[in-house]
């Protein structure tokens with residue numbers, strides 16, 4: 293089944309929220325864990341216990357694992373596999389992007405079902421041009437995986453690139469319309485999504501890409517349920533609000549973590 297179909301089914305079953313696993317040094321300290329491989333290992337295991345089989349999406353942030361070198365990557369690989377075994381969809385946040393031949397190798401690393409680090413979807417950066425992402429779309433399609441392309445990011449520096457005009461459309465608008473073309477005709481939705489931050493103020497672009505919209509910036513970066521209602525009202529069924537610190541701050545108690553995601557889901561479903 294395609295990633296778009298699996299995402300739609302998971303959102304209906306569990307609610308739309310995505311929980312990010314971002315083991316910041318500060319969060320490890322708050323959870324009374326050492327800022328070490330052992331601390332990371334424990335943090336990731338608690339997240340798996342709390343979220344696997346209980347939420348639609350989990351988004352491990354690769355950077356927080358990579359900072360511990362090879363041992364951190366081993367923990368990331370195990371975390372991805374443990375989550376996926378329970379059917380929880382893993383969006384690996386690696387924000388890759390490169391010339392086509394190298395992009396193909398990254399795609400093989402993260403989207404080929406036979407790869408040790410295979411995830412259900414990854415995040416990619418289109419700075420080398422939308423066409424450079426084609427290997428990600430091709431490998432994803434062959435493996436029923438998904439791809440989330442950065443379009444309107446949650447950071448304040450994003451507009452200097454994303455709002456720039458390219459002909460008579462903005463760079464972000466160009467990304468969104470090319471995603472819409474890739475997803476055209478797919479039902480219940482396509483597998484190629486966009487990342488659009490909850491903090492962007494105004495959209496000013498057509499978000500009807502017939503694909504999932506990953507919406508970070510919700511929670512710790514200041515985005516609220518009201519922002520999501522306002523920015524995404526016409527495409528709300530495709531919105532996957534993503535929060536990391538907002539939920540993880542409730543840890544390390546497993547039921548408190550689960551309750552926190554349940555609250556996020558119920559606030560959003562009420563929207």
Ligand SMILES: O=C(O)c1cc(=O)[nH]c(=O)n1[C@@H]1O[C@H](COP(=O)(O)O)[C@@H](O)[C@H]1O
Nearest residue numbers: 353415445446489508509512513535536537
């Ligand atoms: O691709 C992302 O997930 C992402 C895109 C974006 O525009 N802004 C953004 O914050 N993110 C990621 O989403 C997470 C946000 O974490 P919190 O601010 O703790 O909820 C981090 O892992 C970021 O790398």
